[in-house]
Amino acid sequence: MSTLEPVTSIPQATVARLPLYLRALHQVAEAGNPTVSSAGLAAAAGVNPAKVRKDLSYLGSYGMRGIGYDVATLTQQISASLGLERGWGVALVGVGRLGQALTNYAGFANRGFAIKAVFDSATDQVGTKVGPLTVQHVNELPQVVAAQKIAIGIIATPAEAAQDVCDQLIAAGVTSILNFAPCVLFVPKGVDLRKVDLAIELQILSYHEHHKTLPDRGTRLAPRRRRGSSVPSRRTRAISGALPTRTTRTKAVDE
Amino acid sequence: MSTLEPVTSIPQATVARLPLYLRALHQVAEAGNPTVSSAGLAAAAGVNPAKVRKDLSYLGSYGMRGIGYDVATLTQQISASLGLERGWGVALVGVGRLGQALTNYAGFANRGFAIKAVFDSATDQVGTKVGPLTVQHVNELPQVVAAQKIAIGIIATPAEAAQDVCDQLIAAGVTSILNFAPCVLFVPKGVDLRKVDLAIELQILSYHEHHKTLPDRGTRLAPRRRRGSSVPSRRTRAISGALPTRTTRTKAVDE
DNA sequence: GACTGTGAAATCGTTCACAGCC
DNA sequence: GGCTGTGAACGATTTCACAGTC
Numbered sequence: 001m002s003t004l005e006p007v008t009s010i011p012q013a014t015v016a017r018l019p020l021y022l023r024a025l026h027q028v029a030e031a032g033n034p035t036v037s038s039a040g041l042a043a044a045a046g047v048n049p050a051k052v053r054k055d056l057s058y059l060g061s062y063g064m065r066g067i068g069y070d071v072a073t074l075t076q077q078i079s080a081s082l083g084l085e086r087g088w089g090v091a092l093v094g095v096g097r098l099g100q101a102l103t104n105y106a107g108f109a110n111r112g113f114a115i116k117a118v119f120d121s122a123t124d125q126v127g128t129k130v131g132p133l134t135v136q137h138v139n140e141l142p143q144v145v146a147a148q149k150i151a152i153g154i155i156a157t158p159a160e161a162a163q164d165v166c167d168q169l170i171a172a173g174v175t176s177i178l179n180f181a182p183c184v185l186f187v188p189k190g191v192d193l194r195k196v197d198l199a200i201e202l203q204i205l206s207y208h209e210h211h212k213t214l215p216d217r218g219t220r221l222a223p224r225r226r227r228g229s230s231v232p233s234r235r236t237r238a239i240s241g242a243l244p245t246r247t248t249r250t251k252a253v254d255e
Numbered sequence: 256m257s258t259l260e261p262v263t264s265i266p267q268a269t270v271a272r273l274p275l276y277l278r279a280l281h282q283v284a285e286a287g288n289p290t291v292s293s294a295g296l297a298a299a300a301g302v303n304p305a306k307v308r309k310d311l312s313y314l315g316s317y318g319m320r321g322i323g324y325d326v327a328t329l330t331q332q333i334s335a336s337l338g339l340e341r342g343w344g345v346a347l348v349g350v351g352r353l354g355q356a357l358t359n360y361a362g363f364a365n366r367g368f369a370i371k372a373v374f375d376s377a378t379d380q381v382g383t384k385v386g387p388l389t390v391q392h393v394n395e396l397p398q399v400v401a402a403q404k405i406a407i408g409i410i411a412t413p414a415e416a417a418q419d420v421c422d423q424l425i426a427a428g429v430t431s432i433l434n435f436a437p438c439v440l441f442v443p444k445g446v447d448l449r450k451v452d453l454a455i456e457l458q459i460l461s462y463h464e465h466h467k468t469l470p471d472r473g474t475r476l477a478p479r480r481r482r483g484s485s486v487p488s489r490r491t492r493a494i495s496g497a498l499p500t501r502t503t504r505t506k507a508v509d510e
Numbered sequence: 511g512a513c514t515g516t517g518a519a520a521t522c523g524t525t526c527a528c529a530g531c532c
Numbered sequence: 533g534g535c536t537g538t539g540a541a542c543g544a545t546t547t548c549a550c551a552g553t554c
Contacts, residue, residue: 010462013523019458023437037535046439050525057537065536066532082458083465090457097359101352107437107454112461151464152457175467176460182278182362184301192463194456199362201449202345202407203274203337205431206367208447209406210338212430268545292513305547312515320514321554 010081014055018078019111020045021052025075037068079112089116089150091174093165094157095125095135098180102156103130116148121161138168145172152176159183265336269310273333274366275300276307280330292323334367344371344405346429348393348420349412350385353435357411358385371403376416393423400427407431414438 010018024044028036038056042049056063059077063069079085090113092103102108103115118130119138126137136144144150153169155162155177162181169177176192179185182200187193279299283291293311297304311318314332318324334340345368347358357363358370373385374393381392391399399405408424410417410432417436424432425446434440434450442448 011523015462016455016459018462019452019455022458024439039535044439048525050527051523053536054524054538061537063536064532065530066534068535081462083461084458086465088457088461088464097352097356101356102453104352105453107452108457111454111458113454113457152460176464178456178460184275184279184299186301190467192460192467194460196451196453196456197274197362198357198360198451199366199368200271200274201433201451202343202363202368203277203339203366204271205407205433205447205449206338206343207270207273207336209343209431210341212445212447266545294513303547305549306545308514309516309546316515318514319554320552321512323513 010058014058015082017045017047017051017055018082020047021055022075022078022082022084022111025071025078029071029075033071035064035068035070036074038063040068084112087112087114088152089114089148090152090154091115091117091119091141091145091148091150091169092154092156093119093138093141093169094155094161094181095120095128095130096156096158099154099156100130102154102180103133113152115154116150117144119144121157138165141168141172145169145174150174152178155179155181155185157181265313269313270337272300272302272306272310273337275302276310277330277333277337277339277366280326280333284326284330288326290319290323290325291329293318295323339367342367342369343407344369344403345407345409346370346372346374346396346400346403346405346424347409347411348374348396348424349410349416349436350375350380350383350390351411351413354409354411355385357409357435358388368407370409371405372399374399393420396423396427400424400429405429407433410434410436410440412436 021041024041025036027044028040033040036044038049038052042052045052053063056069056074059081061069062073062077076085090108092099092115095103095118099118099120103118108115115133117136118133119136119141120126121138123137125135128135151174153166153174153176155165155169157165159181162179162183163185166177166179166185166187170187170191175190177185177187177194179193179195180198182197185193185195276296279296280291282299283295288295291299293304293307297307300307308318311324311329314336316324316332317328331340345363347354347370350358350373354373354375358373363370370388372391373388374391374396375381376393378392380390383390406429408429408431410420410424412420414436417434417438418440421432421434421440421442425442430445431447432440432442432449434448435453437452437454440448440450
């Protein structure tokens with residue numbers, strides 16, 4: 001494993017961007033470049049170069065002044081930091097349409113996540129196949145999670161069932177959960193929870209769209225002043241402000 | 256320094272939480288309560304009460320001291336702020352498994368989003384049905400978007416196709432885009448872009464999971480110190496913290 | 511007494527700007 | 533000259549704490 005890493009705790013915001021850099025690095029690697037500058041990575045990841053440098057410096061990074069970063073080294077450093085090289089087993093509960101789509105999502109597998117088992121509580125679902133996996137009843141969770149050493153669970157059930165399923169996952173030994181059900185879940189300390197709410201994203205878009213066509217009244221968009229620095233492009237950022245991102249995607253053109 | 260800006264706008268972080276409150280309010284309403292306190296809402300939304308109050312104060316909201324917020328009024332205030340009551344038409348491109356799941360996702364419809372048309376470029380998909388909708392060829396985008404006054408697009412294609420589709424959506428007149436493809440997209444000014452990357456969320460969990468099993472070292476995550484008020488507890492919220500955020504892009508570079 | 515609204519403080523995150531290395 | 537690493541400035545967000553209202 002990675003030996004002497006300066007584990008001075010990486011800021012959350014940076015952690016959330018590491019997967020982005022990883023994706024960008026794959027792109028760069030495919031283009032055949034052995035090294036990449038912070039500006040190059042920034043362009044590929046859609047962030048600003050200073051941020052890239054600061055983020056990478058938290059990893060105790062290996063950039064070379066005058067040159068940039070070695071693509072292979074950096075890729076492996078970030079992977080190590082994220083804990084991706086050890087390959088995680090994942091259990092998914094709820095094989096509705098979303099659950100099925102997630103089970104077959106290629107982006108998981110090629111980042112080191114293997115969906116090892118899928119569950120549902122509907123007896124008419126149990127026994128059917130989703131991809132190569134046979135749907136099992138949620139009651140089987142404890143055995144399967146233990147047997148396969150699964151640490152991560154994905155909840156893709158309706159909101160009503162989610163807390164129950166969540167509790168069962170935790171009881172079975174899962175310690176990280178990704179929730180797609182549109183509800184708040186409570187978990188004990190030591191369990192990590194993240195959520196993706198599809199409708200929330202649309203509502204945020206709605207806000208901006210609404211205020212785009214409403215130039216005045218009530219809450220208005222403040223005109224933004226962009227500083228000089230970069231941005232020679234013809235396409236530029238949307239809306240305004242800075243750019244971090246909390247919930248999002250991965251993967252690039254690799255494979 | 257900035258000039259004199261009419262900063263009456265709601266902070267991004269707050270906008271991102273409004274949908275959460277909306278969801279919480281529906282829960283509260285269902286429980287039959289006519290009013291709710293900031294603490295009650297906070298518990299239902301999984302955030303802290305002070306944040307709720309601050310957020311709601313940006314709406315110029317009408318809470319009642321000693322009482323709390325009127326559920327119906329607040330619901331309608333937030334909906335109005337988000338622009339939800341006007342009902343948005345949405346076009347979705349890419350009817351793979353994810354696209355199909357999204358098309359049928361109930362959470363959209365009951366927040367005022369109607370998927371009006373679905374598109375794909377695969378000719379063997381065109382003409383098939385997804386729910387009540389017939390898949391159309393992407394070439395039809397301009398006509399359909401114009402005819403149905405669609406302002407929001409969802410991209411659920413593979414990464415390779417996403418920028419192209421994005422450009423076509425914009426050319427057709429769409430001004431807000433939600434991207435599920437695992438890649439960075441560039442959009443012109445005035446177009447709002449948000450993204451959801453399923454695998455990125457898993458990688459963030461991986462980071463925490465990884466560092467959970469490697470505790471040691473003095474420099475650990477500071478155990479968060481809660482002062483007073485908080486959620487019921489025993490179960491506390493996990494990592495969580497903030498939510499999704501902005502989306503942006505700069506620079507156009509490689510293709 | 512219960513609860514909101516909000517300045518002010520604390521914290522977190524981003525960007526600048528420049529010294530130092532290749 | 534090109535580029536990283538990072539202190540320091542800045543900006544945004546969260547939280548505190550309390551005055552004010554019902």
